Amino acid sequence: MLNKLLAQADSIAIGGHVRPDGDCVGSCMGLYQYIRETYVDKEVDVYLEDIPDVHKFIEASKDIRHEIEHGKIYDLFICLDCGDEDRLGFSLPLFQSAKRTFCVDHHVSNREFADDNYIFPDASSTSELIYDLIDKDRISMQVAEALYLGIVHDTGVFQYSCASPATFEAAADLLRKGIDGPKIIEDTFYEKTYAQNQVLGRALLESILLLDGRCIASYITKEQMEFYGVDAKDLDGIVSQLRVTKGIEAALFMYELEPNVYKVSLRSKDTVDVSRIAQYFGGGGHKKAAGFSMAGTPHDVMNNVIRQIALQL
Ligand code: 5GP
Known part of the structure; x- marks a missing residue:
């Protein structure tokens, strides 16, 4: 399918979602x-926003x-790792004007x-789909190198249930191309700056257990982000750390995107389908990892x- 579309187009644009993460960057x-x-x-x-x-x-x-570029029209726009038009952000006009589109x-x-x-939806990552x-x-x-980065990111280094035998086979084939797999994992997944660790520590310290210890929640305000000198890209991984807390079914982490607008990240273990919650609030994602934005005070957003x-517990 992809090769046929590519053969028919002379000019091609690729775009991914706003605030690109490892899979978005890797697949694009x-x-x-x-x-x-x-x-x-x-x-x-x-076309992508600034990448980590x-x-x-x-x-x-x-x-x-x-x-x-104003007025630029492509024969084909390929949209990757993006669930709806609005998530394309600044590249949306190129998607809308392209002669053909593929997602x-x-x-x-x-x-x-x-x-x-x-x-x-059962694939580990968009990068694995590109590999296919x-x-x-x-x-x-x-x-x-790029596809491996995407697979590593969206499988949490091959630990999540979305990592299937086919994912491992794809990763093995990519490793055989001579890439430095351990370095990609270390540099892009585990290594954190001092400031990132400080923010992580603060988010963990200020986290609260709710719903009889089955849910954990924490948030960071814009003022706190400025204090530590971090931006949204530096907060990756905090919600995953909250999720590993023993006994919890769902983890919630949010940060202030703009005054009194919060970007919410949700993670779950087995019981809760967080994609349903995210879609209810106008966002999206997967059963065990999803997100959305919501206006309100941190307490109102969190309570909602x-x-x-x-309702799902
Ligand atoms: P994260 O919590 O790491 O930002 O995102 C988790 C998953 O939910 C990712 O697959 C991401 O693409 C998706 N996601 C996060 N925020 C939004 C959003 O505002 N809208 C949609 N449609 N998906 C989102």
Whole structure:
């Protein structure tokens, strides 16, 4: 499917979701590099918001465009790891004006909004889906590096239940391309700056147990983020740490996106389907990891979410 669409297009744009994470960066950069190397005569551009510094080891990330050229129209817009049009952010006009659109995603909340859609909610990551779609003989080390980053990120280093035998097979094949797998894991998943650790510590210290100890919640205000000198990209991993608390079924972490607007991240173990809660509040995600934004005081936002979690316990 992908190769057919690529063959029919002379100009191709790739875009991912706002606040790109490892899988979004990995799938976009892996596909971008693949098209550059495989379809050398085609024009291909990649559009993403600023990516986390730790992902900038991907050489081609310097080509990422952060702005769109007014009036530019592509033959094909490929939307990756993005469940609805609005999550495309600044690249939305390019999606809307493209002659054809294609979406590859693994979010259960995906609205199949493109002309062609390749959506597999059971897949570990969009990067694994890109691996499925591309010609395996043409995976260079650069393509492998990016896709491996995406798989590692969305499986929590192969620990979540979304990591299937097929995920391990894809990862093994990517490793055989000669990439430094342990370094990607260490540098992009585990390593944290001193400030990130301080914020993590604060979020854990101030976390509260709710619903008879079956839910844990914490938040950081904009003022606190400024105090520690961190931004949204630095908060990755906090909610996962809350989730490992013994006895809990759901974890909630939120940070102030703008005055009195909170970005909420939800994680769950077995009982709670957090994608349902996120969709209820206009967001999306997966059964065990989802998110959305909501206006209100931290206490109001938290209470609203906790009420929805309680309904599933
Ligand atoms: P995180 O909590 O790490 O930001 O996101 C967890 C999952 O939920 C990711 O797959 C992410 O793409 C999705 N997600 C987070 N926030 C939103 C949102 O506001 N809207 C939608 N549709 N999905 C979101």
